[in-house]
Amino acid sequence: MTIDTQTPTTGPHPAAPKGARLSGRAKLVLFVLCAAQFMVALDFSVLNVALPALGKDLGLSTSALQWAVTAFTLPSGGFLLLFSRISDLYGRKKLFLTGLVVFAAASLLATLAWDPASFLTGRALQGLGAAVIVPTGMSLLTTTFPEGPLRDKALGISGTLMSLGFTVGMVLGGVMTDTLGWRSTMGLLAVAALLVLFLAPGLLSESRAPERPRLDVPGAVTVTGGLLALIYALSTAAQRGFGGVDVWGTLVAGLVLLAAFVVVESKSPAPLVSLPMLKRRTVAWGNIGGLVTFSMMSTVIFVLTLYLQETLRLSSFLTGLVFGVQGVASAVAGTYAPRVIGRFGARRTLIGSLLGQGVFTAALLTVGAGSGALVATVAVSVASMFHLGAIISYGLIVTSGVPDAEQGLATGLVTTTQQVGLTVGIPLLGVLATTQGSLFDGVRTVLAVDAALVIAAGLLVAAGLRRRAA
The missing domain is CATH 1.20.1250.20 (MFS general substrate transporter like domains)
Incomplete structure (x- = not known):
């Protein structure tokens, strides 16, 4: 039996019968979703080898180079839960495509950056786009492929490409920086995002939760603020150690906000988590x-x-x-x-x-x-x-x-x-x-x-x- 991917927007997803196979269309859907995950994984490592050349070109000091990484990881980790819940309520495909647009535009800005501020802005927007793409892409994958062997296979391919993307980024970043310059690493991500954006609208089906409760704003504020503070503290500690007042201050603030998040969620009629x-x-x-x-x-x-x-x-x-x-x-x-x-x-x-x-x-x-x-x-x-x-x-x-x-x-x-x-x-x-x-x-x-x-x-x-x- 061949399984297609025209799935309902709500309701339970039936398990795939034993021996079911993916249709040609389902394989294309899987390709698009995995390509998006691979692209984001690539972004985590492709710039690492290029940092010295980037700093020299844009005038970023050695101590400031950490922000080329931190500017991406802050929003990409901090906003994940918020956007995953928004996609449940307002449409996973819609949010996925929006994230691709933001990611592509941000990658282009980082490619053309003329000073540190424009580059770091591009990196932060890349992270924001990634915070939308990753959870919505995973949701589309798990709601598209029914539980059982087909979902196991789809998640296996997705996990492989995510791991491979991180490794390939390290190798590819060095080769591209040496031959084409550091800007080519950001340009590659812009091209990849545009390719996925070209294919995705006609292949993906919209899905969302059957009901639309109010968004848990207090929960969104506390968990996003807590994750942002925690990631900032740990990212900064990786560069300067745990001795700084800003590191301990944001670390404590992050833990307090996450504790407040648990309290808020226990009392919210429509919790974020x-x-x-x-x-x-x-x-x-x-x-x-x-x-x-x-x-x-x-x-x-x-x-x-x-x-x-x-x-x-x-x-x-x-x-x-x-x-x-x-x-x-x-x-x-x-x-x-x-x-x-x-x-x-x-x-x-x-x-x-x-x-x-x-x-x-x-x-x-x-x-x-x-x-x-x-x-x-x-x-x-x-x-x-x-x-x-x-x-x-x-x-x-x-x-x-x-x-x-x-x-x-x-x-x-x-x-x-x-x-x-x-x-x-x-x-x-x-x-x-x-x-x-x-x-x-x-x-x-x-x-x-x-x-x-x-x-x-x-x-x-x-x-x-x-x-x-x-």
């Missing part, structure tokens, strides 16, 4: 697993970059090749992950993936100060395969059994976990790499703590989900 949903074991433990795998794997990549270039003195090109191998490993894992999940279930796959990621992160402790590039390549590649298994399975655990009317909320939580995970890992652990005497000792300390946390998370998730079959 349903607290009963957060109390679901699958939602809570699934997101914990996702948070750990994202934050700890991003930290591994960060410290390995330091190790390969600063300790082993590898060139940027050879370092890129190491992460290119990781990208190939992720692609292979994405091909087999749905089969593994189909055989063992999402719960066992998540637990096994976390434990495997932790074990192969620990294997990186065998590298030496004078050699170890090959060991690092193999270990990080295998760890990334387990990492991808965790990404796909935790998304399935969190969204399975959730009605279409709440898919925007569920996927909003999934994508918020992703963004926060990518943000918090490096500042929380990466600072250890520069405070342990030698850089090599610092890298080993980070890897040891990282591995221990991932293995501990795997054991805790196993205990938390022990009575639930995903």
Whole structure:
């Protein structure tokens, strides 16, 4: 049986019959949604290698270069939950297309930037567009493809491309900066957004929640403000450490606002986040697993970059090749992950993936100060395969059994976990790499703590989900 994607705008989504296949149109829909996710993942890393050239061209000091990254991560993480709920109420396709327009225009502004202010404005608007694209794209995917093998496959492809996009961005950013200049990295994103925007309107069907309750404004203000403050504090700490008054001030403010958000939601007649949903074991433990795998794997990549270039003195090109191998490993894992999940279930796959990621992160402790590039390549590649298994399975655990009317909320939580995970890992652990005497000792300390946390998370998730079959 072939499944098309002309889905209803409301109501429960029927499960796909066994042996169902995707139609040609469904494959195009999947391509468009995955291309958008890949584009955003690319944006997280494509500029990293280009930062020195960018700073020289625009007159950004070394200390100010962090804002090229922070200007994007602040809105992309801070506004995710808000836009995921707005899309439930007013239309996921409509918001998705709006996000693409904002992202394309912002990328063009960043490409043509004439001074630091215009560039950082473009980056902030890119982040705002990403905060719309990511949760609405995931909601459209989970409401388009029925629960079961088809959704498993769709989420597997999406997760693979997200992981691959982050890796490809690191390699592609260096090549494009060396050959075409740093502006080409932003121009590439503008072209990609326009391509998706050209294809999406005729392929996607509109969907929204069956009812339109009032938007929870107090909840939106407290959670958005809390996430913005928290991401700012951690992003700044990654560059300057935790000694600054502004870091601690915004960190405390963020935690207070998030605590206020919980109180507001418990009393709101139409909450932005349903607290009963957060109390679901699958939602809570699934997101914990996702948070750990994202934050700890991003930290591994960060410290390995330091190790390969600063300790082993590898060139940027050879370092890129190491992460290119990781990208190939992720692609292979994405091909087999749905089969593994189909055989063992999402719960066992998540637990096994976390434990495997932790074990192969620990294997990186065998590298030496004078050699170890090959060991690092193999270990990080295998760890990334387990990492991808965790990404796909935790998304399935969190969204399975959730009605279409709440898919925007569920996927909003999934994508918020992703963004926060990518943000918090490096500042929380990466600072250890520069405070342990030698850089090599610092890298080993980070890897040891990282591995221990991932293995501990795997054991805790196993205990938390022990009575639930995903």
